[in-house]
Amino acid sequence: MPLPLARHALATGLVLGLSISATPLISQDFSLPSTFGEISVSAGFMPDPNWVHVLAGGEALREFPDANTGNRCAGHFAEAPDFRIFFEPGSGLPLSFYVESRDDTVLLVNTPDAQWHCNDDSSGLNPSLTFDSPQPGQYDIWVGTYQASNGTYPAAILGITELEPFADTFARAFFGEDDRIVMDATQSPWNMIGFVDLSDSSCTGALIGPQTVLTAAHCLADQGAITGTPVEFLAGYDRGDAVARSAITGYHVPASWMMGEQEGYDFAFLYLADPIGEQIGWMDVGPLTPEDVAAELAGTGPDIMQAGYSYDQQGVLTGNLDCPFIELGGQNTLIHQCDTLQGDSGSPLFIETGGRYRIIGVESRTDAMPRAQFDRNVAMHTDYVLAELQALITQTGSGGGTRPPETK
Known part of the structure; x- marks a missing residue:
């Protein structure tokens, strides 16, 4: 079930506190409807990976420190989440999000505990985030771009999986087996x-x-x-x-x-x-x-x-x-x-x-x-x-x- 939105004030305050000087004070606001839809799934969902087509980027340049690693990553994001997932764990498997795109994308996720997690490059220029012990509840996801959008938003594919991120990607890219x-x-x-x-x-x-x-x-x-x-x-x-x-x-x-x-x-x-x-x-x-x-x-x-x-x-x-x-x-x-x-x-x-x-x-x-x-x-x-x-x-x-x- 969707979580109540009482966490929004806390999360918005966190984002505003990280604003870069000369950057408009536009926060990533998960009280807004997600642009490319939402799903509710439980552990063991199928198909896995679950793919979502989005347009990456936005007008706001933001920088976030990852709540787990402390690593900072910056990108251009939309104000509203690009996608939202309500997740019910139970398999003991990790939950991962990853992005495939021809452009340099940045992945930003706000988890049910209102913490921000980000990644820039994980597989080449494609980002990914893995939660080893996923919490139940609402995950809000933004797919940003490293470069300014300038009114053009590149196509990207968001993958949601309990498998290894990009595992299916490499199998498809190598036509089943890497012959290099x-x-x-x-x-x-x-x-x-x-x-x-x-x-x-x-x-x-x-x-x-x-x-x-x-x-x-x-x-x-x-x-x-x-x-x-x-x-x-x-x-x-x-x-x-x-x-x-x-x-x-x-x-x-x-x-x-x-x-x-x-x-x-x-x-x-x-x-x-x-x-x-x-x-x-x-x-x-x-x-x-x-x-x-x-x-x-x-x-x-x-x-x-x-x-x-x-x-x-x-x-x-x-x-x-x-x-x-x-x-x-x-x-x-x-x-x-x-x-x-x-x-x-x-x-x-x-x-x-x-x-x-x-x-x-x-x-x-x-x-x-x-x-x-x-x-x-x-x-x-x-x-x-x-x-x-x-x-x-x-x-x-x-x-x-x-x-x-x-x-x-």
Whole structure:
């Protein structure tokens, strides 16, 4: 049964006491109706995990210390709870909440004893909170964003579970089993793939010319603004060492991505100070032909390979030697089942033909499909990539491997 709301005065006072200077005095108020609904469940609930689709973020920048750990986390939250759960324990199992989103989210929970609990990053940029001995009563939940919303609220999925947080997520993301292996980053073709240092974050990229690297556009730009400044490319990076490295002096993000993040254009080019590709080589870029697609679907095509710097295996290159091909989707997308995680964005999907390595896709994102057996991995097919390269070469009159005009 819902708890009486007598605790609200206490909790509101706690929030106001934590307000950041220059931040509007808007508290997280659990006397308000929850925006995306509420449920009443008892221990042993099914389905587990129980998924709720929400829009993350809000207008108020708040900072909270976790009641258990003392760790502080800040985020932009709505005033009303995003979701509310009335819980009746009894199984002896912990109760966990976690969030999946393409954006950097922050999780805030007010428990039945009016204590605040928060988490920023637990699995990559996805947060989670676990209560080992859950109390009976009302849990109010906010899914915030680390960055300001600016009137745009990213989609997120809130998971409620008595299982291990993200356990179901990893099973779906890895199509049942993690097939990644650690690659020898000193050997071809893996040394052509590298770590993209974006100062505050990182992605993966691959050499496609002496001084040109192909990566994902969302690593650099979000909602029409450059958000990640590329600093350095480390080819064949492995636990602090690199086969070759160079400062990044420029970049190009397609206008179709900058002006609306149009599907099919989540790719970008980075330009290096040094021609390290002359030392270690580079990959070709070319889309799958209809004959290639037919061969892949028939199981007679060349193996599709992929490698990148996944967040859960810090400092090493992990990848797949034979990814299942699913289909060429609409708007320049390639649907695949390479095992990838955050950090693999921008990594190449490639095949070997005639002794050369041809990039056929650029890893873009994973669409969470909590009601399906597996998630949906989406890469950018290189049809648009090749067209963008050819357009830039036409503009500059230069050959492959030189730098087109920069779009800083």
